[in-house]
Amino acid sequence: MQGVDRNNNVERERKQTGRRALLTAAGLIAAGGVPAAISALGGKPSGGSRKRAWWVKAVDRPTLGQKTGQFKRFSGDNIFVIYRQLKAQRDGAGSFEAEQAAKTKRLAGWMRDRKPGFRLPDHQLSEGAWTLMKSTEPGAGLLSWTRIAVNTPAELGVGRHTAPPEEMAKTVKAAARLYGAGLVGIAPMNEGYVNLRQEKKDIVFEDAEVPAVTDKKFVIPRTMKWVVSIAIPMDLDLLSRAPTSLGDAATGLGYSHSAFTVASLAEFIRGLGYQAIPSVNDTALSVPFAVEAGIGELSRLNKLVTPEFGPAVRLCKVFTDLPMAYDKPVDFGLVEFCRKCKKCAESCPSGALSFDDEPSFKTRGPWNNPGHKAWFEDSYLCFQHWQQVDNGCGICLASCPYTKAAQAWIHDVVKATASVAPAADGLFRIMDNALGYGRQHDPEQWWTRDPPSGARG
Ligand code: SF4
Ligand code: SF4
Incomplete structure (x- = not known):
């Protein structure tokens, strides 16, 4: 099985490199690289704090994702739609449906055989986690583009809330954190990141005063110039x-938390007297807004990696006409780290991720948006693997050296050193394996944990 192969590979590399890597690390530490970082951190953990670590630096332009004139609004078709069409083209009509039927049969067999990680309770734990997300649709229910239940200021007999943009940003961010945002x-607003179509x-x-969903179109007012970007750990x-x-x-829970968070925040903003459109994966690309x-920064995964939670986040956003101070992109040395690391690409069982040393403008299929620089992935291979394991995969997210519990201060020291001493990047990548990170944990054991998981950074 894939998880076993993955563990064997990691175990082999761990045995070969562990002792050497740790000795080398000791040399680096003795040479002063890490102590400098520890000293700068004040020797204390910083990851649990709401305040960002010093090594996360604001910059004027994103470190990756540079656009050319070719960049334009994307179709909005997601990989599920594209995969189905490509599968039919490559393997013939009905091939997708046959694959789906085989998948359902295989999953039932695994449940009957009580295969660890795929038993009935495992499967239904996932189904339960997806509940809120699966009950949403763009522009309706939780993701309504107009208010659901909140009273307007006029109904409460007061005027809309006003404050300087910096204060407004703080107010909205505080509310977002309360509702579940790990990062905000x-x-x-960038119209280029908004899909051309959704739901046909x-x-x-348009120059409209309020957002609208009609029989023919979704209307975003041009006054919506602010995007509250949110990462859910x-x-x-x-x-x-x-x-x-x-x-x-974990994926289902992240999405359901996203739906709850953006729905609550949209109601909060409407309650202050402004317009708000909540969005999870619908309506627009989440990654460029988050960058x-x-x-965080765009990574070799062609996904966002955050300093605090790595790529183990789900992204969502709220569009609004509430004026707030904008934030800047950040640089914490990730792109340089990704050049040498490649751990996600090595861990990927389908070969979907790029091994190229440098990012480029060369896309790998219709799922990629042309006209920007990235390490592009083969989403067809990725999705094909999902079909084989009966669930979303996520190995690449778990394997990234930045995916660590935020409370572990030693990880902050490593991340801090990586941000200021790129020469150590390759070593930290080896150490990560040597210390056993990225290995698949025993599925059965999750049910007997005391207390059960729920740590969200
Ligand atoms: S989700 Fe799995 S198959 Fe897809 S890119 Fe990540 S590791 Fe590869
Ligand atoms: S695993 Fe390594 S190469 Fe991949 S995204 Fe994480 S840091 Fe970058």
């Missing part, structure tokens, strides 16, 4: 059991 930042309707920008205990139903529960809001 403000980016300017156009998404258009995933449950690392569950994610470390990927690719199983337990790993998929511009300073939530």
